[in-house]
Amino acid sequence: MHNKNTEITVGMFVAAGIVALFILAMKVSNLADLNDEEGYRVVAEFENIGGLKVRSPVTLAGVRVGRVEAIDLNSQTYNADVTLNLYGSYNQIPTDTAASIYTAGLLGEQYIGLEAGAEDEFLQDGDVIDLTQPALVLEQVIGQFLFSKAEGDE
Amino acid sequence: MIDTIRSLGRWGLDSFERLGRGHIFLLHTLQGVPELFLRFSLVIQQLFSVGVLSVLLILISGLFVGMVLGLQGYNTLVDFGAEESLGVLVSLSLVRELGPVVSALLFAGRAGSALTAEIGLMKSTEQLSGMEMMAVDPMRRVIAPRFLAGLISMPLLAALFSAMGIFGGFLVGHSLLGIDDGAFWSQMQVKTDWYDDVLNGVIKSIVFGFVCTWIALFEGYDATPTSEGVGRATTRTVVHSAFAILGLDFVLTALMFGEG
Amino acid sequence: MPLIKIRDLHFYRGSRAIFDGVNIDIDRGKITAIMGPSGTGKTTLLRLIGGQLRPDRGTIEVDGQDVHKLSHSDLYDLRKRMGMLFQSGALLTDLSVFDNVAFPLREHTKLPESLIRDLVLMKLQSVGLRNAHNLMPSELSGGMARRVALARAVTLDPMMIMYDEPFTGQDPISMGTLVNLIHKMNDAMKLTSVIVSHDVAETAEIADYIYLLSAGKVIEKGSPVQLKRSSSQWVQQFMQGLPDGPVPFHFPGDSLEDDLFSQKVSG
Numbered sequence: 127m128h129n130k131n132t133e134i135t136v137g138m139f140v141a142a143g144i145v146a147l148f149i150l151a152m153k154v155s156n157l158a159d160l161n162d163e164e165g166y167r168v169v170a171e172f173e174n175i176g177g178l179k180v181r182s183p184v185t186l187a188g189v190r191v192g193r194v195e196a197i198d199l200n201s202q203t204y205n206a207d208v209t210l211n212l213y214g215s216y217n218q219i220p221t222d223t224a225a226s227i228y229t230a231g232l233l234g235e236q237y238i239g240l241e242a243g244a245e246d247e248f249l250q251d252g253d254v255i256d257l258t259q260p261a262l263v264l265e266q267v268i269g270q271f272l273f274s275k276a277e278g279d280e
Numbered sequence: 281m282i283d284t285i286r287s288l289g290r291w292g293l294d295s296f297e298r299l300g301r302g303h304i305f306l307l308h309t310l311q312g313v314p315e316l317f318l319r320f321s322l323v324i325q326q327l328f329s330v331g332v333l334s335v336l337l338i339l340i341s342g343l344f345v346g347m348v349l350g351l352q353g354y355n356t357l358v359d360f361g362a363e364e365s366l367g368v369l370v371s372l373s374l375v376r377e378l379g380p381v382v383s384a385l386l387f388a389g390r391a392g393s394a395l396t397a398e399i400g401l402m403k404s405t406e407q408l409s410g411m412e413m414m415a416v417d418p419m420r421r422v423i424a425p426r427f428l429a430g431l432i433s434m435p436l437l438a439a440l441f442s443a444m445g446i447f448g449g450f451l452v453g454h455s456l457l458g459i460d461d462g463a464f465w466s467q468m469q470v471k472t473d474w475y476d477d478v479l480n481g482v483i484k485s486i487v488f489g490f491v492c493t494w495i496a497l498f499e500g501y502d503a504t505p506t507s508e509g510v511g512r513a514t515t516r517t518v519v520h521s522a523f524a525i526l527g528l529d530f531v532l533t534a535l536m537f538g539e540g
Numbered sequence: 541m542p543l544i545k546i547r548d549l550h551f552y553r554g555s556r557a558i559f560d561g562v563n564i565d566i567d568r569g570k571i572t573a574i575m576g577p578s579g580t581g582k583t584t585l586l587r588l589i590g591g592q593l594r595p596d597r598g599t600i601e602v603d604g605q606d607v608h609k610l611s612h613s614d615l616y617d618l619r620k621r622m623g624m625l626f627q628s629g630a631l632l633t634d635l636s637v638f639d640n641v642a643f644p645l646r647e648h649t650k651l652p653e654s655l656i657r658d659l660v661l662m663k664l665q666s667v668g669l670r671n672a673h674n675l676m677p678s679e680l681s682g683g684m685a686r687r688v689a690l691a692r693a694v695t696l697d698p699m700m701i702m703y704d705e706p707f708t709g710q711d712p713i714s715m716g717t718l719v720n721l722i723h724k725m726n727d728a729m730k731l732t733s734v735i736v737s738h739d740v741a742e743t744a745e746i747a748d749y750i751y752l753l754s755a756g757k758v759i760e761k762g763s764p765v766q767l768k769r770s771s772s773q774w775v776q777q778f779m780q781g782l783p784d785g786p787v788p789f790h791f792p793g794d795s796l797e798d799d800l801f802s803q804k805v806s807g
């Protein structure tokens with residue numbers, strides 16, 4: 127009897143521990159995202175990616191539709207080739223969609239925002255997004271602002 | 281002067297000898313572990329006294345540590361207008377550091393000292409000798425099941441601690457300070473990585489569980505078999521475990537998060 | 541050939557010799573008593589025979605095997621055939637009386653639980669504690685604990701049993717029962733028994749042979765009758781329990797006069 131109760135409480139303890147680990151995996155960390163690999167890949171070439179990182183989110187109209195899978199340097203153009211992994215359920219994104227790199231909040235992390243185009247054809251695995259806009263680099267923006275200000279003064 | 285050097289030398293030799301005995305002890309313990317899978321009921325009993333009896337302490341401590349993190353984190357973040365990042369701060373602090381470290385310290389104080397006292401008393405009341413004479417190897421029958429139970433319990437306890445702490449941080453952040461719960465969870469999810477953060481934390485807690493249980497069992501087994509000796513061994517368990525946990529935490533952190 | 545053969549045994553605690561060249565033979569099927577003043581190393585001798593301590597010189601053979609040359613697993617196999625009753629009882633405090641007696645059976649045999657139950661209750665019956673089988677060791681008196689330990693020592697039906705002070709803490713009735721029990725078990729089970737005891741009368745009653753130890757040496761050996769007739773003053777004092785005589789009551793070291801004198805000088 128005593129033994130049985132011990133076994134039951136031990137079972138509950140182990141189950142609770144595993145549930146806690148599961149919560150850490152699914153609710154706290156990004157394991158849930160890592161798992162749906164059944165998406166499709168498209169490549170977008172950016173002049174400058176700023177602080178974009180592998181696994182940064184990809185959104186469309188604010189909805190998360192995928193994540194950055196890889197970032198490589200294109201050895202011909204010296205631009206950055208960013209491979210996006212888009213979730214399989216969002217398979218109706220027009221081919222003339224534009225991709226831009228935004229910053230969430232002033233100091234927040236960077237992510238890719240898509241703007242849907244008007245084409246009837248949809249992006250497929252292996253396609254390339256042509257319309258891209260590079261990340262805003264704060265120093266450049268400030269530099270340009272001061273430059274134009276100086277020009278205006280003349 | 282000569283006496284000081286001599287006692288220093290004696291201390292050094294003693295420490296080396298203890299270290300050696302500790303490693304031989306570990307070796308014998310590990311040899312006893314495989315056959316436990318044929319008699320798992322022994323381990324279940326120990327999981328009860330090592331794991332289950334520590335759960336309440338771990339849950340309550342985790343909740344409060346999380347709530348304090350929520351309050352302190354909010355006060356710091358709000359100056360930068362980044363209070364939405366509270367979830368990230370709470371989850372990363374807990375999952376990477378506080379979860380494994382604090383729960384291991386609590387484990388050493390609660391379960392480790394109890395293990396040392398139990399084994400030490402079994403030695404001083406000749407129960408271990410008695411077993412040997414009944415042809416039952418105490419390393420296999422007494423030490424190994426407790427070791428395996430400690431090894432299994434520690435990561436589970438650390439996960440419970442972290443989960444409870446994050447819940448505590450959420451309670452304070454959302455209910456008390458009014459942070460949007462969507463922002464809290466989604467930022468946390470984006471910034472907390474399963475491999476780099478959660479799994480590394482789990483690895484830490486497994487290492488801590490290994491070392492703490494080892495220290496506790498060895499101190500008990502090596503204790504002078506008197507009430508005073510057992511008392512001193514129990515103190516040593518807590519002190520040595522704390523040093524080992526904090527030292528190893530630095531090493532592991534440097535290895536895991538150093539280059540990132 | 542004797543079951544236990546001890547030759548030229550030397551054993552030291554620090555620099556103090558507990559045994560200084562001891563030879564002992566313990567015959568099969570006999571009850572052999574080891575007697576001597578408190579602190580001479582009788583418990584130590586039993587631990588040496590059981591292989592828990594290592595002699596500094598000399599050999600101990602049990603059933604033809606040199607105990608201290610055996611491998612770990614051979615030693616444990618040998619111990620299965622040795623029972624030992626510890627001076628303190630050494631019951632496992634987290635198990636009930638029943639589980640304590642069942643412990644060796646559960647560890648070493650695959651007997652069904654119903655058979656274990658019958659065996660255990662029978663052993664407990666023989667020491668008069670069958671109805672105490674639900675108690676925990678902390679609920680037993682010292683004498684009861686030793687009787688439970690005795691029941692446990694014989695559960696595996698060993699070839700020999702070593703009793704460390706089986707009679708201390710027993711009232712006259714259970715003492716008588718125990719003396720009978722040890723005697724009967726020895727005859728019925730063809731056991732070899734080694735008894736360490738201070739109770740001269742009871743021990744002499746059942747022992748076939750007695751060794752008297754003191755100061756690391758065998759002082760005298762022989763049957764109880766021979767010892768009682770011994771001309772040695774030492775033996776006479778010990779066997780009759782006289783307060784005055786050559787047997788030292790004090791732990792060896794400086795004499796009282798020396799201690800007091802040096803106290804005066806240094807103080």
Ligand SMILES: Nc1ncnc2c1ncn2[C@@H]1O[C@H](COP(=O)(O)OP(=O)(O)OP(=O)(O)O)[C@@H](O)[C@H]1O
Nearest residue numbers: 553554558576577578579580581582583584585627
């Ligand atoms: N662990 C130990 N370390 C150092 N000395 C010890 C140790 N155990 C026993 N001794 C010494 O060994 C001697 C023999 O001890 P032992 O317990 O064998 O005596 P004994 O003959 O069984 O005495 P008693 O009849 O009182 O039980 C004692 O004088 C004791 O001082």
Ligand SMILES: [Mg+2]
Nearest residue numbers: 582583627704
């Ligand atoms: Mg003794």
